[in-house]
Amino acid sequence: MGDWRRSLAAAIRTPEELWRVLDLPWADLPAAQASAKLFPVLVPRGFAALMRPGDLSDPLLRQVVPLIQEGEESPGFTPDPLAEGDCSPVPGLLHKYAGRALLVTTGACAVHCRYCFRRHFPYEAVSRSGRWWTEAVGHLENSPGIEEVLLSGGDPLTLPDGVLESLCADLESIPHLRRLRIHSRLPIVLPERIDGGFLAFLSRRRLPMVLVVHANHPRELSPEVVTACCRLKAAGVTLLNQSVLLRGINDSADVLVELSKALFEAGVLPYYLHALDRVQGVHHFQRSSSESAAMMAAMAARLPGYLVPKWVREEPGAPGKTVLPW
Ligand SMILES: *Cc1c(COP(=O)(O)O)cnc(C)c1O
Numbered sequence: 001m002g003d004w005r006r007s008l009a010a011a012i013r014t015p016e017e018l019w020r021v022l023d024l025p026w027a028d029l030p031a032a033q034a035s036a037k038l039f040p041v042l043v044p045r046g047f048a049a050l051m052r053p054g055d056l057s058d059p060l061l062r063q064v065v066p067l068i069q070e071g072e073e074s075p076g077f078t079p080d081p082l083a084e085g086d087c088s089p090v091p092g093l094l095h096k097y098a099g100r101a102l103l104v105t106t107g108a109c110a111v112h113c114r115y116c117f118r119r120h121f122p123y124e125a126v127s128r129s130g131r132w133w134t135e136a137v138g139h140l141e142n143s144p145g146i147e148e149v150l151l152s153g154g155d156p157l158t159l160p161d162g163v164l165e166s167l168c169a170d171l172e173s174i175p176h177l178r179r180l181r182i183h184s185r186l187p188i189v190l191p192e193r194i195d196g197g198f199l200a201f202l203s204r205r206r207l208p209m210v211l212v213v214h215a216n217h218p219r220e221l222s223p224e225v226v227t228a229c230c231r232l233k234a235a236g237v238t239l240l241n242q243s244v245l246l247r248g249i250n251d252s253a254d255v256l257v258e259l260s261k262a263l264f265e266a267g268v269l270p271y272y273l274h275a276l277d278r279v280q281g282v283h284h285f286q287r288s289s290s291e292s293a294a295m296m297a298a299m300a301a302r303l304p305g306y307l308v309p310k311w312v313r314e315e316p317g318a319p320g321k322t323v324l325p326w
């Protein structure tokens, strides 16, 4: 078992353990225990080590700590706001936008982000074994208009290298594919995943690889994360970042500016800053459109254009992410 798999197996999985490791106020534990029943706690220990002990408002901790508000209902926040059930030609394959299709490779993640729009996703329906992707690959072979496949989830980098290798080799046998893309939070929350085995997997790829990581706050870019990103870049991968604009976590121009600068120094360009998907149980992370627009304007006024992420929202039925005005 690779070291990264041992780290993943040893991740924090209960509120009690999170409270112990970070020395949090015990009076707040019962609320966390209640909300952890809706979506379990999962935090790699290396990621927890970047958080300030004793501080429930720490911006890294806020991303993973269950709060009582998750059990509250709020108008407009629903279990499936993206209506993704409707654009799946084959189970596990989402084809919403021209030229690219998204393959749900696994339901597993290395971290459970409380704001995630997938907290209600019926992953049990896609947990499979063997070459479960045969039907999806067959569909892609017969879809000459699709030139890029996104491996998503869950998080595809929770899969062993051997599975990624067979899957990508099968995808690369489709002549009209021109790019492969991986969406993963592991380089940020479990940077030991970017090991020799994974770099060897990258070196065998026929198609150009894009890796979209997911960091929300500059303090996530620890020296280990920067090293992992530099290795990926040296392996020829195009590195992009997507973030979610989150109340109490990164909702300030100062934080967003510093995030862009730190990403650039790690070889990563900002790609998308997502407006929060209106998923049931996440309303407490929302900022108003006007406040968000003001933050975007303040950020753009201080950065070169290539360090300003596109501020986007996902809207059912739209031909791509909708770029929001500011
Ligand atoms: C977000 C998304 C994509 C990727 O969109 P890009 O704008 O290319 O990053 C592709 N398919 C689905 C279903 C998506 O949700």
Ligand code: SF4
Pocket: 108, 109, 110, 111, 112, 113, 116, 117, 118, 153, 154, 155, 185, 214
């Ligand atoms: S890693 Fe990504 S898919 Fe997994 S819980 Fe976090 S945001 Fe959601």
